[in-house]
Amino acid sequence: GAGVSQSPSNKVTEKGKDVELRCDPISGHTALYWYRQSLGQGLEFLIYFQGNSAPDKSGLPSDRFSAERTGGSVSTLTIQRTQQEDSAVYLCASSLAGTGRYNEQFFGPGTRLTVL
Amino acid sequence: GIQVEQSPPDLILQEGANSTLRCNFSDSVNNLQWFHQNPWGQLINLFYIPSGTKQNGRLSATTVATERYSLLYISSSQTTDSGVYFCAVNTGNQFYFGTGTSLTVIP
Numbered sequence: 001g002a003g004v005s006q007s008p009s010n011k012v013t014e015k016g017k018d019v020e021l022r023c024d025p026i027s028g029h030t031a032l033y034w035y036r037q038s039l040g041q042g043l044e045f046l047i048y049f050q051g052n053s054a055p056d057k058s059g060l061p062s063d064r065f066s067a068e069r070t071g072g073s074v075s076t077l078t079i080q081r082t083q084q085e086d087s088a089v090y091l092c093a094s095s096l097a098g099t100g101r102y103n104e105q106f107f108g109p110g111t112r113l114t115v116l
Numbered sequence: 117g118i119q120v121e122q123s124p125p126d127l128i129l130q131e132g133a134n135s136t137l138r139c140n141f142s143d144s145v146n147n148l149q150w151f152h153q154n155p156w157g158q159l160i161n162l163f164y165i166p167s168g169t170k171q172n173g174r175l176s177a178t179t180v181a182t183e184r185y186s187l188l189y190i191s192s193s194q195t196t197d198s199g200v201y202f203c204a205v206n207t208g209n210q211f212y213f214g215t216g217t218s219l220t221v222i223p
Binding site: 035104 | 146147149151157158161164202204211214216
């Protein structure tokens with residue numbers, strides 16, 4: 001079946017503009033994660049959605065970052081008033097469940113964001 | 117949060133050689149995954165291994181949860197094995213990633 005998809009694959013924007021990044025998880029997966037990966041670094045957790053529960057936003061670096069998940073499926077990560085330090089690859093993952101033995105994550109291809 | 121350390125940070129192998137990558141973590145975890153990030157940036161699932169040993173072709177992994185480490189074995193390495201290998205551990209809602217082992221396999 002289809003894997004996790006993300007769009008756009010690349011985004012170049014000017015400092016101060018808002019951007020929206022989209023993630024389509026694997027069908028039937030209730031948990032969805034957003035991560036950020038800066039050049040040559042590991043993955044930094046941003047936010048986690050599980051079913052209809054309130055999201056875990058503990059990894060969001062500032063109030064310029066927000067995310068929503070509509071209908072328990074598609075998610076959008078929004079970055080307002082982008083800064084150059086926001087440049088990174090933004091990765092989305094989904095898992096069948098959020099905890100226990102069914103939380104094996106599957107990743108999308110990522111969105112490479114460049115802020116000029 | 118949990119600290120995840122991977123070693124070695126960099127590894128260069130001749131094609132055909134074997135290697136062992138290590139992942140240490142600082143606290144009890146629910147689950148552990150190994151990933152291979154290819155040169156195009158895609159994260160590919162290798163193993164979902166909270167404990168025990170698994171094998172998949174030339175790759176195998178062992179997690180000793182009580183001693184808080186996991187090992188990834190690569191045998192008869194190929195140039196296509198090049199890339200960065202990450203381990204990620206889960207507690208609660210979050211997965212914590214190590215900083216990776218960068219592997220280069222030369223022909």
